[in-house]
Amino acid sequence: MLKPSQTAYVPFVSVENMMRLVHHIGLEPMLKDLADEIEADFIRWPLFDKTPRVASHSDVGVIELMPTSDGETYGFKYVNGHPSNMKKGLQTVTAFGLLADVATGYPLMLTEMTILTALRTAATSAMAAKWLAPEGSKVMAMIGNGAQAEFQALAFKAICGIEEVRLYDIDPAATEKCARNLQGLGLTVVPCKTSQDAILGAQIITTCTADKQYATILTDNMVGSGVHINAVGGDCPGKTELHKDILLRSGIFVEYPPQTRIEGEIQQLDADYPVTELWQVITGQAEGRKDARQITLFDSVGFAVEDFSALRYVHSQLKQAGLFQDLDMIADPDDPRDLFGMVQRAKTA
Amino acid sequence: MLKPSQTAYVPFVSVENMMRLVHHIGLEPMLKDLADEIEADFIRWPLFDKTPRVASHSDVGVIELMPTSDGETYGFKYVNGHPSNMKKGLQTVTAFGLLADVATGYPLMLTEMTILTALRTAATSAMAAKWLAPEGSKVMAMIGNGAQAEFQALAFKAICGIEEVRLYDIDPAATEKCARNLQGLGLTVVPCKTSQDAILGAQIITTCTADKQYATILTDNMVGSGVHINAVGGDCPGKTELHKDILLRSGIFVEYPPQTRIEGEIQQLDADYPVTELWQVITGQAEGRKDARQITLFDSVGFAVEDFSALRYVHSQLKQAGLFQDLDMIADPDDPRDLFGMVQRAKTA
Known part of the structure; x- marks a missing residue:
């Protein structure tokens, strides 16, 4: 030849x-x-x-x-x-x-x-949190301890200065795996038995579960004022993680609205429900976090x-x-x- | 590792x-x-x-x-x-x-x-012609003698029984290349100096040129009754090969209308201009060639x-x-x- x-x-x-x-x-x-x-x-x-x-x-x-x-x-x-x-x-x-x-x-x-997707997803989450999370955030709850979990934890350490991650998964073996992998990497790792326990004292709550259906990983009464929610797992039509009432109390930030309205948490809301595009926060064209008491939600689906x-x-x-x-x-x-x-x-x- | x-x-x-x-x-x-x-x-x-x-x-x-x-x-x-x-x-x-x-x-x-695309494009053209071209077609005009030309010629020989191809390109070097490549493969090859000359006696006219703009490779008076036109080159918004009047005289057959209306020759026609889907001809749900005098046009853009x-x-x-x-x-x-x-x-x- x-x-x-x-x-x-x-x-x-x-x-x-x-x-x-x-x-x-x-x-x-x-x-x-x-x-x-x-x-x-x-x-x-x-x-x-x-x-x-x-x-x-x-x-x-x-x-x-x-x-x-x-x-x-x-x-x-x-x-x-x-x-x-x-x-x-x-x-x-x-x-x-x-x-x-x-x-x-x-x-x-x-x-x-x-x-590379695991890395860029974690990097995107942490970059968004840098703009939206309450100042001085040190503790993150990590709900869902699958393939993406450790990358999220390390990205939030490297980019947002997170010092403690609190882990919860419905499968304790996943939490064990995650805690083991994070040993010795400079984070305080706290495995938890319930999601309520995991979010105790957390300024940032990351949800990253992988069911192809509507699920309620967080209910309304679990989420206090001032936290930043990084919702990674809801990324398909019919696949969400948060109770709708949380959305209604939050300032919602998205990547690309035409895609997020189809795939993100906001598929639970009306098609014209106001959301803010993250890029506009970064360029100063839109307001990010309003005050220390606001719940901010990065409704992340992953964009091209x-x-x-x-x-x-x-x-x-x-x-x-x-x-x-x-x-x-x-x-x-x-x-x-x-x-x-x-x-x-x-x-x- | x-x-x-x-x-x-x-x-x-x-x-x-x-x-x-x-x-x-x-x-x-x-x-x-x-x-x-x-x-x-x-x-x-x-x-x-x-x-x-x-x-x-x-x-x-x-x-x-x-x-x-x-x-x-x-x-x-x-x-x-x-x-x-x-x-x-x-x-x-x-x-x-x-x-x-x-x-x-x-x-x-x-x-x-x-x-593989060169092969499948030629195979698709010839398969469509098997259903649409006049019976006993033996001569094909090949206008545009670029990378796709020889594959078209051989596919029409193998699948439709074409015996003679008449070549024309605005660049004589392309015609020379095509004629040289087709030597000894069982086809009578006739290089032509004009497209009018190329279509002389042809039952099938294949157009396969590659300009990203509206062009008129065939004008209305060049196309006599009863031929089959295999229009391969017009496959982009703003890129067509045939004069609109030819379309209005032809029975038009397409792959997937939502894509062809954007990219094919029929982008020159109203969005509701009637066309027939090729798959329906093959399954017997739609009529193919009506009679020996009809001009049939396969407005091919290539589909997934x-x-x-x-x-x-x-x-x-x-x-x-x-x-x-x-x-x-x-x-x-x-x-x-x-x-x-x-x-x-x-x-x-």
Whole structure:
């Protein structure tokens, strides 16, 4: 066979190389870097080509494509959400993503994104809390101790200065796993037997559970004034975590309203219920937390711009770290109109 | 580093392996197989989860994602269209695609699709012509002799029994390239100096040009009664090939109206102008060609179901041919909730 030219190759970051990259940079520094990249892209929010993600739903889960572009670079993520996977020994969420050049449409990088999504989700949550949580927050309740939990805890430590995490999960084995993983990383870790216990003294409440249905992880009487709620788990039509009454008492902040109205906690509210876009808080166009007594709610569903930031960050680290392999993914005939000739010549070469 | 488990691996078909597969099966047999697969999926059209492709447009081109699902398997294609790429020595169209398991959301196969798209586009055109072209068609005019031209010519030979192709392109070098590539493949090849000359005696007229703007490749007086027009090139908002008057004289057949009304030749017509869906002709629910004098027009833009058929076909050939490599693309912790532990353990492993 003929050897493909360099244009045919797309740098690919495997799971193994993504883990190497994380340890090359360090977990907390990488979470901070990602939060900075995401914040920088939220500041230039209006110039992104935005669309609600394209979801293909089945009885057991969802497969989504999340594209966006800043006019120079295009990125998209493939991601699934299958709560029943865990019973089969599989991940609830797996993902991969691609960055491409808008000027030519040629791919620039293909990468695993299961790990990268966990990192960018935690970085986004912590970045939002930096703008919305009460000043001097030191304690976070972490309800739902699955695959995302430790990343959230570390991001809130690195970006918001959280010192104590209080863990609760309906499955004690998940809490044990989470507490074990967080040992020795500089956080006070308090496993709790109930969610009421977990939220005791917490200024920030993170909910991150993964049922594909309406659930009430927090009821109204559990939530006192002045807290910041980081609602991560409700991210599908028909999948929510908070009682509607909490929403009605909160200042609600979202990523991209057309997507959040379909997928977020606010699917429980009227389509014109007022919410604030997070990017406007960051640019100073909208008010964030009003006062120390307000409940702020970041109704996070995960938006394509966050993946774009993460993809660009990994791409910027690629050459330096050398942690990629070349993938022969793009047919590249010598004469671009002669695809047929290239195929035919491969027969005899 | 820890060695990933088998679940972490996604079979990947490189450009080189796709070319091997084509020659392993044979170009004409593979075009026939693909036409059969596409026809079979058109027969079960109503059960597909269908959406117009998600396009990100820029001044110079478009990047598109084309997802669909039959409820058991999910597929999508990434594809760009950049007419100005050719001047840079790059392909106008490049593509790759993925097949995934709906039950778990896990990828089943990643593959190059630049070559596969050329094959499936030609197979779709010829399959449609089998249903719509006048009986006993032997001569095809091929206007636009770029990357798709030879694939079209061979597909119409293999599937419709075309014996003579008459070539025309505004760039004589493209016609030369196409004529050279088609030598010795069992077709009478006639290079022509004008499009008028090319359509002389042709029962089928294929237009496949790649300008991102309204163009008039065929004018009304060029098209006589009884021909079948296979319009391949008009596949973008603002990009058409045929004069509107031709459309008004033709029976118009399309893949998926919500997408064709945006991208196809019929963007020149009112939004409710009657068109027939090709799948209904194949299932007998709608009439195809009315009589020998009717002009039939297949206003083809390319739809996700055709890529799905092609992806499934390649997947079915994978194991047999052994033409793939394993890609470490999916993070696969022993305990699916312990993604963090997997990342942390990789540090010391």
